[in-house]
Amino acid sequence: MTGVWIAIGFLVTIAVVVAVHEGGHFGAARMLGIAVDRFSIGIGPVVWSRTRNGIEYVLSALPIGGYVRFIEDSPELSDDVRRTLIKNAPIWKRAVVIAAGPAMNFILAVVLFAGVGVSGVRDIVPYVAPAPGSMAEAVGIRPNDLIVSVNGEKVDGISELNAELMGLIGEPSVSLGLIRDGRPDERTIDLSKISFEDMAENQGLVLPLVGIQLSGRGVQIAEPVAGGPAASAGLLPGDFITRIDGLPVTFSETLRLIRESGGRAMTFEFERAVMTDGQKELVAMTATVRPERNDEGNWVIRTTLRPTIEFTTVRLGPVEAVRHGWERVALLTRLQWNAVSGMAQGKVSTENLSGPVGIGTMAGNAAQAGLTPMLEFIALISVAIGFMNLIPVPALDGGQLVMLVVEFVRGKPLSEAFQMRLTQLGFVLLMFLAVYVTVNDIGRL
Known part of the structure; x- marks a missing residue:
């Protein structure tokens, strides 16, 4: 894979996710009548700008960051303008503006997953075989069994099968509908002993944890x-x-x-x-x-043999696609919560974290693979950015929401100096994290 694909994939992914995130903050502020004077996407030299209705719209050279700048208080402001300042807005309005950024990331992911579902996803037909000594072998799954449903829900591809099982982690009885030798059959597996931490350690894959392997039809x-x-x-x-x-x-x-x-x-x-x-x-x-x-x-x-992997295109109706997108985002959010909490408890290795280098490599792979993998990857990163921003670190949206809760309980805000020190501490923690994940990424190259 060339560096060009990595650069294209990374920049497109980050630009879209950041623009949607900051657009959420901006749109909420405008709808709630909170004064904004700049909406900027990117860092570095300004390549385009336009001022409209008192707001400067800016696009900079590297689209890997962004911000919404709110009008600050000053003596020359009129009373009417001063009433629209964000610091003078009710707590609920400020909370909506802060939460709108992550919310738009989740909405973007739902839309992208739904769009991919409607257009069709190429997947591998789930002819499977049990791994020796595995749960799949113990319950009677045999080579070349075709799995067609999970708890009665139809599945057409191996990725769809894995996603269905992901949503059932912790369930003691999960029914797998099979076609064996042209006849329907059924087997039951136990997912109660598999944790989200196990799945996080296994890169989000459930099938290997129960011993289900892709076999092809013969x-x-x-x-x-x-x-x-x-x-x-x-x-x-x-x-x-x-x-x-x-x-x-x-x-x-x-x-x-x-x-x-x-x-x-x-x-x-x-x-x-x-x-x-x-x-x-x-x-x-x-x-x-x-x-x-x-x-x-x-x-x-004396013959060349090859496995018979068959492909299918899985398409969803509009309503089903939206439901699929919502369920996928909910599941990914749950996985991230379990991964982060697992790391905090020492149950999940922090070596699983990826930073810009790892994301760039994955983005390059997705860009090379085609439009559908690229859209799915953008959706995945959008969920990750939305979730990360809700973590209660002062420099992130989640930290700002916590400070609003404190203000509500105290009846007055924390001092600006104290909030600034907390934000600076948050930035230091994020910088340490950025260095750590970059070292992780380089170690995996």
């Missing part, structure tokens, strides 16, 4: 060598191997069985695509294959 014959065991048994390019000696197999299991066969005859069950009346149909067939030794002494059937 194993495909690619290039059988003429005169070799596979070709002699009648196997052709494109044939799908589904079972060996009566047992469903995955790609790795097929390789192992051939390698450990000792040269004995093996019964391959497979499907072959044939044209019937101009339409392609899958016909079930069997073949007896006897492996032979290669020059290195290993048992082989």
